[in-house]
Amino acid sequence: MSFLKNLFSRKPKKYVDERGIYFHVACNRCKVVTRVRADRQYDLNRTDNGFEWRKTIVCPKCYSQMAAEVTFDGRYTPLKQEISAGAFVEPPAEND
Template identity: 30%
Template sequence: MGFLQKLFGSDETEEEGFFVYVQCDQCGAKVRLRIHKEYDLVRAGDGYEWHKTIVDSRCFQRIPTVAHFDRGFNLVNVDMQGGRFITKEEYEAEEVSQTTDADDPAE
């Protein structure tokens, strides 16, 4: 992989990380986060822990999160204050509606 690809984005495989999607309880903003398996997860018992304070781009509320994953990187449980995990489809539904709204001419 070239230097510029590493700098501006890469074709990292699913083996290196995965995405999670969160929605803020206060303003409804949706956030996509990438968890790198090697750097972001801490080994805990027979699985992994992920500690993150998520901040959305709308109201900037802090969303402290501790998530537990099994060895297969499946979510086991989560302690999140001020937000909730959502599906990729829920996240993408807002992305599509924002794109559609931007394409509509103003009346």
């Protein structure tokens, strides 16, 4: 009985993506919002003061290319976000 109780009370561990930094970008042409993941370990380049991330994001709807460039401090806090042909937006509510 206690075995069963343990079995059912065990909650699945929630997966936390500790390496991922997520951005939402809206395409200037069609306004579709795309979620983009930057991996702290593989996608960021070290700079003198922290990190930088450069990525060309292709809109899944109209295939417009958006060149994103984000500068972070040493604690992965974004300091500057720039993007061509698009805009950084807040993540939609109730989504992950």
